[in-house]
Amino acid sequence: MGLYGVLNAGVSGMNAQSNRLSVVADNIQNQNTTGYKRGSAQFSSMLIDSSAGSYNAGSVNTVTRYQVGGPNNQGTLAATTSSTDLAVSGEGFFLVTDRGGTPHLTRAGNFVPDGQTGNLVNAAGMTLMGYSLANGDPKVSLNSYDGLVPVNMASLNMKATPSRTGTLQGNLPSEVPVVAGAPSPTNFSKASSVTIYDNLGRPVKIDLYFAKNATGTWQAAAYDPSTAPPTQLSATTLSFDSFGKETGTPKLTFTVPNGQPFALDLTPLSQVAGDFTVENKGIDGNKPSAVTDTEIAADGTVYAHYDDGSRFAAYRIPLATVASPNNLTPRAGNVYDISAASGSVKTGFPTLGGRGTIKQGQLEQSNVDLGNELADMIASQTGYGANSKVFQTGTEMLETLVNLKR
Structure with a gap:
């Protein structure tokens, strides 16, 4: 078995160096691949039991490991001009689907809207997944992909949001004369109007009438001026103390025509000496507007900016982590799958739990160092040649042994 073992050992060594060179080739060809993590061939010996006076050569086993996790394996972040290019600064991974x-994990954040669906996909065709904020804060599954939906940019175009709440601020002048009766289009002390939006984003004008009924007491009423005669939608009483501060929480509540239930808060109003200065402090809703830009915050929130100046939070992108990222299983498309050695996936939002932050307009570069790869290539070539010499020498010795019979 001695000489045959030498031949097997030489073949095993050549196979190991060939595997190492294959890993080096992968690294070199992916040195410009976004988010690529360098692989390395690691060897472990496989020995055969030997007896006294006789030694049998063993073999070598090759294991490929990828330098995925850890601060030293973070690729350089390079700035780009695309608002949908994303990079992770930290340990997290984007959640994508093929x-x-x-589902898979990836660090490749070169996302662009797909021309057919509008979903954000990267260069490998992987779709970015996130949580929709359409119904408020999402319910995040900490150890699965439940609840995730494709981050779709097309769904944000021409979005109209119906009005639901608003607030007025300013002053009702204390010097105006008292008016008898409830406020109306024909009986009021001061008047104003606000514009709110129905379900289709159409502007709806609402007239507001204020009537001072006594010292420190006013009434307010909202009217729909589109009807003949104007229709009263809501009325409330405002009460002010001796310092002109509102003592209650008055609101005008009504349902917007072809819209949603709406509440206009009048609490910030005051009644002091001065002019009538009632103004809009904030009314939600907007008319249909086109998306002019996309903002993706460090915490993963995806905002759509519209041409009317409004901003809408549509999605929130989570990040995933595993206990041992270097033991993830690499797949085609520069993605990873969990394995028994890597541990289960843990999902959560950026900036929390050590997952890192999302950087908009940046891409993580490959962590391949070309100089190191060329050095490994030379070492592989040298090792392969040395192992071939072992095989060649063993062959010559075996030939000498066979020739003894001649």
């Missing part, structure tokens, strides 16, 4: 809907 064309078949299978």
Whole structure:
């Protein structure tokens, strides 16, 4: 077995160096791949039991490890001109799905809207997943992909938001004469109007009438001027103390025509000496507007900026972590799957739990160092040649042994 073992050992060594060179080739060809993590071939010996006076050569086993996790394996972040290019600064991974809907982890954040669906996809065709904020704060599953939906930019275009709340601030002058009766289009001390939006984003004008009924007491009423005669939608009483500060929490509540239930808060109003200065402090809702820009914050919130100046939070992008990222299983498309050695996936939002932050307009570069790869290539070539010499020498010795019979 001695000489045959030498031949097997030489073949094993050549295979190991060939595997190492294959890993080096992968690294070199992916030195410009966004988010690529360098692989390395690691060897472990496989020995055969030997007896006294006889030694049998063993072999070598090759294991490929990828330098995925840890601060020293973070690729350089390079700035780009695309608002949908994303990079992770930290330990987290983007959650993506392939064309078949299978979830994966990746660091490749070169996302662009898909021309057919509007979903954000990267260069490998992987779709970025996130949580929709359409119904408020999402329910995050800490150890699964439940509740995730594709981050779709097309769904944000021409979005109209109906009005639901608003607030007025300013002053009702204390010097105006008292008016008898409830405020109306024909009986008021002061008047103003606000514009709110129905379900289709159409502007709806609402007239506001204020009537001073006594010292420190006013009434306010909201009217729909589109009807003949104007229709009263809501009325309330405002009461002010001796310092002109509102003592209650008055609101005008009504349902917007072809819209949603709406509440206009009048609490910030005051009644002091001065002019009538009632103004809009803030009314939600907007008319249909086109998206002019996309903002993705460090915490993963995706905002759409519209041409009317409004901003809408549409999605929140989570990040995933595993206990041992270097033991993740690499797949085609520069993605990773969890394995028994890597541990289960843990999902959460950026800036929390050590997952890192999301950087908009940046991409993580490959962590491959070309100089190191060329050095490994030379070492592999040298090792392969040395192992071939072992095989060649063993062959010559075996030939000498066979020739003894001649």
